[in-house]
Amino acid sequence: MANPLEVYFDYSCPYCYRAHEYLKELLPNYPQLEIAWRPCEAHPRPDPYGLHSDLCIQGLFFILENGISPWTYHDLIYKAIYQDHIDIEDLDILAEYVCKLLGTDNFKKDLQSGKYISQIAEANWYAWEKLNLSAVPSYRMGDRKLDSVENIGVTKKQIKQMICEGLITNNEIY
Numbered sequence: 001m002a003n004p005l006e007v008y009f010d011y012s013c014p015y016c017y018r019a020h021e022y023l024k025e026l027l028p029n030y031p032q033l034e035i036a037w038r039p040c041e042a043h044p045r046p047d048p049y050g051l052h053s054d055l056c057i058q059g060l061f062f063i064l065e066n067g068i069s070p071w072t073y074h075d076l077i078y079k080a081i082y083q084d085h086i087d088i089e090d091l092d093i094l095a096e097y098v099c100k101l102l103g104t105d106n107f108k109k110d111l112q113s114g115k116y117i118s119q120i121a122e123a124n125w126y127a128w129e130k131l132n133l134s135a136v137p138s139y140r141m142g143d144r145k146l147d148s149v150e151n152i153g154v155t156k157k158q159i160k161q162m163i164c165e166g167l168i169t170n171n172e173i174y
Contacts (some may be wrong), residue, residue, distance in 0.1 A: 003142035003166060004034040008127050010042040010136050011077050011088070012051040015153030019137040020074055022156040030163055037070055040127035041120070042136055051081070056088050057123070058116040059098060062107055076101055141166035 007023070009016040027033065039057040043049045056077045063073040080086045080097055087093045095108035110116070127133050131140075135150040139162055146162045148154050 002032065002034065004036040005163060005166065006036045006038050006140040008038045008040055008131075008133060008136050008138040008140075010040060010053050011056040011074075011081060012053040013042050013136050014082070015135075015148060015151075016137045017078050017082055019148075019154055019159065020078060022154075022159050024071075026156065026160055026163065030167065033163060033167065035070075037064070038123060038127065039120075040123050040133075040136065044120075044124050052089050054120055055091055055094050055111060056081075057120055058111050059094070059107060061116040061119050062110050063102075066104065066106075068102060068104070072102070073098075 009020070011017075023035075027035075037060065039053075039060055041053055041057065043052070045052055045054060059077070060070065060073060063070060076098065077088070080094070081088055084097075086097050091108060091111055095111070099105060099107050127136075127138075131138075133147065135148040135153075137154060138148050139146040139154075139159065141162060144162060144166050146154060146158055
């Protein structure tokens with residue numbers, strides 16, 4: 001079985017948003033490629049820096065658990081942050097925004113319950129402590145890795161090269 005492309009990202013990171021758009025452009029050329037979403041907070045609470053995306057990441061865990069397309073959710077959250085400028089740190093506002101567009105009612109209840117808190121802590125630990133990532137977005141595919149450069153990100157060409165090399169390693173035609 002082929003190694004998935006692991007995508008380490010934070011919704012509040014503008015470089016992750018740009019790389020998300022690159023992936024959307026590239027992936028139609030690689031229909032066999034599986035994506036493993038690995039959200040992690042670039043600045044977890046109580047870090048005072050920047051916008052906290054913990055509720056959005058919990059929302060992703062909810063989405064994945066409920067069979068809703070992660071692509072739809074990613075697009076929705078990036079739109080909320082970078083176009084509509086909603087307050088993603090306010091659960092009432094975020095839930096209203098998400099539920100109206102995705103047609104789900106349990107989003108707020110599940111996030112209020114704290115159901116996904118341990119998953120965020122584990123995801124943050126894995127990205128920052130275990131893998132020792134320096135910044136997001138970052139990517140892993142088998143033993144290949146593409147690390148972001150802080151305040152620069154990655155290029156579409158770098159992502160494409162990683163996918164191609166990873167698929168060749170897996171003996172897949174791309």
